[in-house]
Amino acid sequence: MTSVDSKFAELDELLKKKTIRSREDPRDKSSAEKKITSGLKTIPVLPEIKDESDEKTLTTFWRNLRSFYRSAQGGGIKGSQLFPALLSDYRDMMHVRYDYPVWVPDEAGLAENDAAVLSLTELLNNALKTFAPSAQDAKILKDNIGRLELIVRESIDARAASVVFTDVMWPALQKLETQLKIKGQDGKTFSEDIQKLKSQLPQSGQLLHFSHESPYWLLSAAIRVQFHRSYQKVKEDTVVLRNKLDELLRIENQKTPAANAPETLKGSYGYGASFINFDKFSNVIPESSSEMMMPQRLTRIEKIVTILRNIDSYFKYDSVAVIAENLSGSIAGNWSDLLAHSSILIADKRIISSEAQNAFEMHMKSMSEWLSAFRIARLEVEGKYIPDIHDAYFSNFDWRAFTEDEMALCPPVLLITPVEELIMHNLTEFSRLLASHKPIKTIVIKSDAEIIHSAKSMAQDYFSFPQELGALAVSHRNAYVFQSTTIHPKGLYEGYMKGISGFSPALFYILSPRDESGRNTYVWAGAALESRAFPEFTYDQRRGVQWGSRFNVEKNPQTDQDWPIYELSFITKRDQKSVINVPFSFADFASQDVFFAEHFFDVPPQYWSDDLVLFADYLKMEPTEAYSKIPFVWMVDQQNMLHKVATTHFLVLYGQERLDFWHFIQEFGGINSYHVDRAVEKARQMLLEEKTKEIAGLNEAHNTEIEQVKQSTAREAMEKLSAILLELDSLEVKPAVKISAAVAVTEPVTQKTAEPQAPEAVEEEEPVSTEPWLDTIRCTSCNECINVNPNLFKYNGSKQAYIADAKSGTYAQLVKAAEKCPAKCIHPGIPLNADEEGLDDLIKRAAAFN
Ligand code: SF4
Known part of the structure; x- marks a missing residue:
């Protein structure tokens, strides 16, 4: 069984078992298409924790672990044996559908395909859509499109970074047909569909494999497309102008x-x-x-016609590339193959920035000559050339006088250099280059080796911060800065397209690992992005005057979080499934790299305790709290068993530094911005103060009103009650159990009195409520009345008191509650129970509240 056959078998098995799983990055729409067909058959398993260690062994182990944390001595893991748990799906990339290989057009392909960069998946899907739009069309072919991709991937894996598309695709289609061996009518239909697919696929172009060189190949494609588009346009315009000038000269000649x-x-x-x-x-x-043309004009037109006629010599190259000499070994082939149609100058690494500036001046001299001829030609054709104005203007014409569109026409000047060279030997010159505002486009590829170099410097120099080239370039304010990784070829291509033309100097700072230590470089680069080890951002000063409008950090995962958080599913030994949220931190990224291996310690399950804290959580702890804890990350072994792997203090410091840089990037993008948060808090405080003042004013007015009402009501009530009491006293009448208003007052009088009272005297009395009542609307919910008798007083739905049942309490409680009520809203009325003790005194006390 060949390797491809065995992959088919695995793939079929996986498809049968429907183990297709996906991890979708919410910010990256393209990743929604990346269905991950994991080569692993099970989800991670949590080991059973057996408490077998005696106290002494446990103490010794933890003492050693704490010593490891501080000293980085005594640890070490083997990358091949342990893998970050959150990346377990990516251990076998052959089964993962991702954006590589990617198709890019060559010269011929530019004319036949609008799209400039397409993943193999997109390319095949687009072609299928053209001749098999419905689900049932070309069904067998569609069902086996993943298989076809696998054959293509297999066949380009061992080749160079770039291969001719048809050299790989046509044999792959043939191989698919042979592998499937479909017979009968289905076989015939399948063969026809293969031919249709073939006719819809590009007939030229290249397939780029994911490699360290991918950023260069994509740059080359971007330049080719840019140049093709601008050159076609300028050539057409030039032919029109030149014909008109030729006609002018012919007419002149006839005179x-x-x-x-x-x-x-x-x-x-x-x-x-x-x-x-x-x-x-x-x-x-x-x-x-007609009059003859002035000799100066004739000479001028003849001169510009000659220049326009020679357009091809001015636009001979797609770009002018100045490349550091020590970069030659970093690509498999030649720069002239990679940057075909470019003028290439290999320069001494120590003077590369000044070499680029010299090349730029020379190139711009040539472009100024051509563009001034082009502009003069236009003026002459329109009859608008005024020697008194234009002679002087064009004699001093240089690149600074170009329009944005004219600059975009010019093949760019590229400076390609390694990051360490630039930082160590050329930083001042590079800074001068950016400050000069010359639109030189610098391409710096950072590899894993440079990340390790930074880590080594940090380790040696316990605690030097890495120099961030992207951030340094941003500080110049005028440059287009694009910091990205090579895992998103389309994003990379678009970033190039935005920055490659135009007036701004540009820095393309791209992370692209090499496949040197056997690590999975695609996963490594993706993890660098996820873990904030190398965040992506764009700074484009053309996007706005306000500083914040120039930044875009949206390509990073979960931009509002410190670390992106993903679900980690696992099963326990007892087959119970569980899911936990796990942040993907810098330590998770570092755990893949052999350089950091000694900073990890695999803690056996019997020693797991609450003192092992997730790395991301550990970073948030106060030193006093973190003192007794040890940070760890989740990893899986070859059997998919989960491990808690402790880290060192060095990684904690490194993680804090990366987090600090991430916060810096976040603030650039307006996320968790200190100033925004402060402004929001200030606005909130102002609003709160305003409302507090408003409420205080309302309360004051309300209290004044209450006081006024209370005083006048009390006075009136007192007067009335006194009058009633005096009258009752004289009649020796006991209070009624329940009396309603004026009628209740008058009835006993009529019963007990032999002589009728003067009706006018009764009619003159204002009706007084002698029932207890509570002005609920004024209640301040202070609980005082409820505390006196919770059956007598209760709260309504708005937590304001009312008299629930007057019979459930005594008159004494009513009076007591009225006296305690701060809102003075309880009115005891007159006693319901005439036999209650101490009524005389209570009635007098109640008078103030009735
Ligand atoms: S004592 Fe007065 S203010 Fe307090 S809860 Fe009772 S009714 Fe409301």
Whole structure:
């Protein structure tokens, strides 16, 4: 069984078991298409924790672990044995559908395909859509498109970074047909569909494999497309202008006496000349009545026509590339293959920035000559060339006078250099280059080796911060800065396209690992992005005057979080499934790298305790809290068993530094911005103060009103009650159990009195409520009345008190509650129980509240 066959078998098995799983990055729409067909058959398993260690062994182990944390001595893991748990799906990339290989057009492909960069998946899907739009069309082919991709991937894996598309695709289609061996009518249909697919796929172009060189190949594609588009346009415009100028010169030529000479006429009539007597004809042709063109103008037009005619010599190259000499070994082939149609200058790494500036000046001199000719040509054709103005203007014409569109026409000047060289030997020159505002486009590829170099410097120099080239370039304010990784080829291509033309200097700072230590470089680069080890951002000063408007950090995962958080599913030994949220931190990224191996310690399950804290959580702890803890990350082994792997203090410091840089990037993008948060808090405080003042004013007015009402009501009530009491006293009447208003007051009088009372005296009395009542609307919910008798007083739905059942309490409780009520909203009325003790005193006390 071949390797491909065995992959098919695995793939079929996986498809049958429907183990297709996906991890979708919410910010990256393209990743929604990346269905991950894991090569692993099970989800991670949590080991059973057996408490077998005695106290002494446990103490010794933890003492050693804490010592490891501080000293980085005594640890170490083997990358091949343990893998970050959150990346377990990516251990076998052959089964993962991702954006590589990617198709890019060559010269011929530019004309036949609008899209400039397409993943293999997109390319195949687009082609299928054209001839098999419905689900049932080309069903067998569609069902096996993943298989076809696998064959293509297998066949380009061992090759160079770039291969000719048809060299790989046509044999792959043939191989698919052979592998499937479909017979009968289905086989015939399948073969026809293969041919249709073939006719819809590009007939040229290249397939780029994911490699360290991918950023260069994508740069080359971007330049090719950019140049093709601008050159086609400028060439068409030039031909039109040149024809018009030629016509001007021809007409001018006809104005000369020599134009009417017999020999000149004879020469211009060709075959017809044998029928004409040119001596006589010359005599009868009138001399031109127009004025002759000024000699200076004639010379000027002849000169620009010559320049325009030579357009190909001015636009001979797609770009001018100045490349550091020590980069030659970093690519498999030659720069002239990679940057075909570019003028390439290999320069000494120590003077590369100044070499790029020299190359730029020379290139711009040539472009100024051509563009001034182009502009003069236009003015001449329109009759708008004014020597007094334009002679001086064009004699000093240089690149600074170009328009944005004209600059975009010019093949760019590229500076390609390694990051360490730039930082160590050329930083001042590079800074000068950016400050000069010359639109030189610098391409710096950072590999895993440079990340390790930074880590080593950090380790040696316990605690130097890495120099962030992207951030340094941003500080110049005028440069287009694009920091990205090579895992998103389309994003990379678009970033190039935005920055490669135009007036701004540009820095393309791209992370692209090498496959040197056997690590999975695609996963490594993706993890660098996820873990904030190398965050992506774009700074484009053309996007706005306000600083914040120039930044875009959206390509990073979960931009509002410190670390992106993903679900980690696992099963326990007892087959119970569980899911936990796990942040993907810098330590998870570092755990893949052999350089950091000694900073990890695999803690056996019997020693797991609450003192092992997730790395991301550990970083948030106060030192006093973190003191006794050890940070760890989740990893899985070859059997998919989960491990808690402790880290060192060095990694904690490194993680804190990366987090700090991430916060810096976040703030650039307006996320968790200190200033925004402060402004929001200030606005909130102002609003709160305003509302507090408003409420205080309302309360004051309300209290004044209450006081006024209370005083007048109390006075009136007192007067009325006194009058009633005096009257009752004289009649020896006991209070009624329940009396309603005026009627209740008058009835006993009529019963007990022999002589009727003067009706007018009763009619003059204001009706007084003698029932207890509570002005609920004024209640402040202070609980005082409820505390006196919770059955008598209760709260309504708005937590304001009311008298729930007057019979469930005594008159004494009513009076007591009225006295305690701060809102003075309880009115005891008159006693319901005439036999209650101490009524005389209570009625007097109640008078103030009735
Ligand atoms: S004592 Fe007055 S203010 Fe307090 S809860 Fe009772 S009714 Fe409301």
